[in-house]
Amino acid sequence: MSKAVAAQPTSTLSRLWHKWRFHINILLLLVPLGFMPKYFADASLFRGDSGLGERDIGTVQVGPWSLQLAELRNEAPRPDGPAGYMKSFNAALCDTCIDQVKAAYLRIGKPRSLRAAGVIFFGTPYRMGATLPIPERTKADAELWITLEGWDGSMHQAAIPLSQASPATIAWLAQRGAK
Amino acid sequence: MHPRLFKTPALAAALIALIGVCSQAQAHNPMCECKAIEDGQIRCTGGFSDGSGAPGVTLDVIGYDETILVPGKLGADSTLTFKRPDSEFYVLFDAGPGHIVEIDQADIEAP
């Protein structure tokens, strides 16, 4: 073993290795240090200390009710394996409608029915989240539809342009379309 | 707030404890894929993004006029095969309110 190494003591690679091998530790240690600000920003985001989401969309009036909407992250949709690309939104119901709204849903494009209203929000009326699949063929002028279902059986809908709901998603779609 | 759909609640609890703010990566989103096969048949396969199947989940073929053309449930292999309806339709994988995947006829791949 020692002979094999000793036979080529001048090899550049082996000299570099001998000189720098313990510096791998420093590189590895820089990883958590570098990600620490991101870690604490995420912890604060998920704890609700830094608002509803990374980017506020504003208040959307849905029939007699309204809700505040935010992008959880101000960034392009994230892949979730075979389920495709997903985009998370957070919402908070208006104070007066908390007791009246049974469920809230999100969908790209107008829902065909309540049953097909899209993905449902989880959480509490003060802070709830939904993870919406974004089909890759979504058009740049697509609309984000919000469906609110009331305890009395009523249903109200509203739409906002996707470009308003998530500019990052529109940019991502344009980039993918260009490819 | 954990707006996620987990196949195993106990595992989810453990993951949330373990992963904390990063639990999003372990979400199991419902998914469904439909393909045209031979003889004018269509086969749909449902499941969750962690790779597990969805046997027994409702899968309805619904006309554009909202009439249910083929009411069905996925088989033990998480698939359902049906004859392509003559009228316009969409497929709805329905694991419960808000746990749906909708596939329009235009998005069903030819064989």
Added chain:
Amino acid sequence: MSKKSRSKLWFLVHSWLTLPIWFFVLIVCVTGTLAVVSQEIVWLATPEARATQPSDDAPLLTYEQVLSAIHKAEPALAVQSISRPDESHFALVASVVYPDGRSPSLYISPYTGVIQGESPSFDFKAFTRALHGWWLVPFTNGYSWGWYLVSFLGLPLLGSLITGLVVYKKFWKGFFKPNLRFKHGARIFWGDFHRLCGIWSIWFIAVISITGLWFLIQAFMFDNQISISTAGNPPVVARQDVPIMPDGKPAPQISLDQAVKIAADNIPGLEASFVSLPSNAYGHIEVGGPGWYPLLFQTADINPYNGAIEGSRMIADRSGLELVTESMRPLHTGDFGGLWVKLIWFFFGLILSMMVLSGLLIWTKRTALATANALKRSEKPRRAVAVTAHSQQPEEANV
């Protein structure tokens, strides 16, 4: 290959397995050791996280009583879950959301229901676990590469154990004749220390490395959509089961105590150590806790409108493979038998950290020795070439 050179090779492998990344390995060991007792450290540092029994016979409040107490103190608060840590000196932990959207955990007295305090925004427990578990690398697409990086260490750890036992001839004799020589210099002491700790940690290193490797496999499986789950489809309350209310107010739900009772009556052996409230109108009340097999949790999903059990996950529901794989995490963290198990894991975690250090010390002592020899010999120019070769491979010096 001769017997001698083969054992030299094993020794070389043992020395070099983690050497270039020794500091990384050390930090992972130390943070893991801290993570084992992170809940206890929080308990020590945060008086609000403790539970004090007001009198010897003060009974524990039920979940519904705790919920009422929270709502009485803070009517606007939304409660998501209440959990009862498995030791009585911990306060209850309620995950809540304030009207302004902040969602901390609250420490609640299990005897009076008083809100004792709010979890700080720096979550020590979550931080040490994140640092140890995935090196703080964010999860953006499946498992983070930090997770892979850390769990991959299971391989050199297991390799160290195996090669260490091969190199340490007749190691079992060390159990009966512990040998720790103080008076023969640091090099001999650390060598003895390394071997003594090693043999008493065989079981622990095996457990940590194998469970660590499982985390690697788990991530690989998840990222490649390979599922071994027999859990079935996630339960969702059917639309027709949620009443329509002509007055427009939320439909009445069963109480948490009713849910716990339904679960306990129908599922023998289910002990409720946490209750999760429905996460929307189509969600279930989830009641869960450990069963007869302390490593795994059992859960039941109860329809909040009609009290039907619409999903349950018991020990017996798991496949043999799931029993093994789901046991991996508690085995890794030592979180299955209360404080004493945690303290044993903590102790051996410290020992393992010390082994990384002592291994390094032995290596550097040997390097120093070899370098000194090299300098001595270099005074004789004729042998210079041989010296160079030796100083580059100092770890080959005899054990």
